[in-house]
Amino acid sequence: MNNRDNNTSASTIVIIGGVAGGASAATRARRINEHANIILLEKDGYVSFANCGLPYYIGGEIQQREKLLVAKPELLINRYNIDVRVHNKATAIDKLNKQITVENTQTGETYTLPYNQLILSPGARPIVPPIPGIETENVYTLRNVEDTDRIKSFLDLNPNIKHITVVGAGFIGLEMVEQLHNLNIAVTLIELQPQVLPLLDPDFAIMLEDELTQNNIDVLTGDGLQTINPDEQNKIASVTLNSGKTIDTDMVLLGIGVAPNNELATDANIPIGDRGGIKTNLKHQTADPAIYAVGDVAEYVYKPTNQTMRVPLAGPANRAGRIAGTYAASYNPDNEKRYTPHDAHKLDMSPVLGTSAVRVFSLTAAMTGLSLKMARNTDQNIASVTVTANHHVGYYPGATPITLKLVYNADTGLILGAQAIGKNAVDKRIDVIATLMHMNGTVHDLIGLDLVYAPPFGAAKDIVHQAGFAATNQLNNIVNVIQPDEISSEMQILDVRTDSEHAANQIPSSLHIPLDDLRNRIDELNADITYAVICGSGLRSYIATRILTQRGIENVHNVSGGMTSWLRHQKAAKPQQATV
Structure with missing residues (x-):
């Protein structure tokens, strides 16, 4: 019997779902409270893995499968003294009695599990459209390690594959197109929207589309998947698009998007937001203060609009998990009161910006906050500038251009978003702008930033500065x-x-x-x-x-x-x- 078992006042924290949000919550809770009973349930076989690295393992850039497993159950058990239960799926929440029902998906056994604090991190699932032929063999989604193993096995066992159709030109779709191309497989990319990577403005997305076509990717925008046509063995023979076009193909990868696994919350009458995610406060508590929600299933405050929305990215999920783990571990079941950490309000979840990046062959596209097309749909007075400059001084060898668009409030100068595309150091510029946005910075603040300058790294007037110059010139009525x-x-x-x-x-x-x-x-x-x-x-x-x-x-x-x-x-x- 360990010390935790001897502590009669130990709180039981149950976490449903691992990966970014759940695993972060579990390890943070242990660091805050050595005596809590922490139980981590994961319906799949892997409790903490690198979602974002899955395409690169399939394409061979990451060669060792083990590298994808961020924290194995043994680490969480031995180092953090966490009760890890893989292949255990929570099926119901009883808020009144503070217990959940759990099913062991391998044995079929069900049991109840009491909790003092409950953290929901069940994530999201790939969207699979209800179209004819969707159950045909060789139709895949990519969300977890099991999906990765199935796709990798199919590719390894079928070295003579001629063609793969990727449906959806978001992050996963674009990453998989690049990786499949690197395996010398012909690829068609289908996107229902009129552009690839719909988060970008059209004039930026067209740069990515050009890069795709220059690498012999067949890009079909403004078209969607209508049917999947099987052969006699129920394997894919072709796909038919909304336009009527038919494409012979050996495999379909669906990268249409994800839907939150919010059923547990819905069945327990935990409020759901307008975007389908669970409503939470800045501590990531739901309407029931004993229940938290983090990760892709939760909604976050989106800073540029101050509205709540789902932002299915690993960064916010990790931060939310850390916050929920901190507060859940500070609970004292003896007096039903919560220990308040020093400067507790500083632990609360900051509004998110959706800062992200994707590599498309030789180009990197990065973004934060609102695009111009998104900003124009708000009730703010919107302005924008677009600038192009080399990623470091032109006289130093290897300089390549970056194109950057800055979106801001024309009345206050408050920065609302940015996007950039180039071959080198694009993420650095967007990270700088995202940091300034986090601090409520304006375009005037951009021009005063003291950034690194040395010929191999940047310029005395960085592109970030130049965007600030252009924007402040507009705000100061120097130029329209x-x-x-x-x-x-x-x-x-x-x-x-x-x-x-x-x-x-x-x-x-x-x-x-x-x-x-x-x-x-x-x-x-x-x-x-x-x-x-x-x-x-x-x-x-x-x-x-x-x-x-x-x-x-x-x-x-x-x-x-x-x-x-x-x-x-x-x-x-x-x-x-x-x-x-």
Whole structure:
């Protein structure tokens, strides 16, 4: 008998579900309370594994399967003295009597388990559409180690696979497309939305789509899976899309999204939020203060809108698990009171931003907070700038461009979101902006950041600074900035690029005056006309607007992102007319 068994006042903490949220809650609870009885239930066979690493194991970048297992049951048992029960599925919660019903999925045995504190971390499940043929063999989802083993086994046992169809161009879909391509398998990527990675703005998503097609991925956006067509052995022969197109394929991987496993909470009358996740407070308590919810099943406060929503990412899940574990372990069953940790309010869950990144062959796309299309659906006065700059100084070898879009409140300058795409150090820039957003930073704060500068790493005027410069110039009425899709028919487009640039591609009906000739040709312009000034990336057109406004041509707007962004907007809106 151990010391915990001798402690009559020991609290029993039951945690339903492992992985990021549940395992973090369990280990944190033990570090806070050495005497608590901590029981961790996991319906599958692996209690803590790296979800985000699964595609890379399938593709061979991670070669050892063991690397995926973050914390094995033996570690949790021996180091943390946690009662780990894999293949044990909670089937019901009795709030009145503070107990749950559990089924051993291997033996079929059921039993009741009492608790003082209960933490729900059952996660989410892949969405599987109810379409004809969905039960056909070789249709897979990817959510856990068991899914990974099935897919890996299929690929290993069938080395002559010719084609795989990936449905859904979110994070999992894009990662799997890259990994399957690396296995020399032809891939078709299908996305019901009109763009890949729908979280991005269309002009950024088109960069990823171009990268996919340049790597021989067949990308079909604006189309969905209608039927899966089996052969005589009930194996996939082909798929038919909503458009009527039929694709011969050997396997289908569904990456449509996830739905929260909220049934336990629903059956126990624990309130569910508008987005399907369990409602919690900042301590991650549900309406029942003895029950917590964390991870993909819970809703979080989303900072840019101050509304609650599900954010199925590992970072928030880990933080929420740590918070719930802290408070659950501070409970004293003897007097039904809770020990309050020092500065307890500082432990509460901070609003989340959805900061994330994905690699698509040579490109990295990263984002935090609201995209411009999302921000335009809020009731805030929205502004945005797009800038392009090298990830380190151009004179140092290996410099590659990053394109960054900053979204902010046009009244206050509060940063609401950012997205960036490039080959190198993209995540670093988004992490900087996300940190500033966490501290309620504005675009004015961006320009004062003291960031690393050395030729191999950055520039004295980093792209983060440049985004701040562009945004503050707009807020300070130094320049009017518009996005390419805000150019109206009443505006005259003024192209200030060089003659050679203008000859290579041009906007119909645009007026061309190179920047270096602008002062000498300003008499060709009409002060009564509104001009949309455009260059390659937005810098020269900014200089042009400053010349014009100080010389009597005041109705001018700088087209953010320049011709590069305009072309991307055009291509995203009308792919068949991508070339000017």
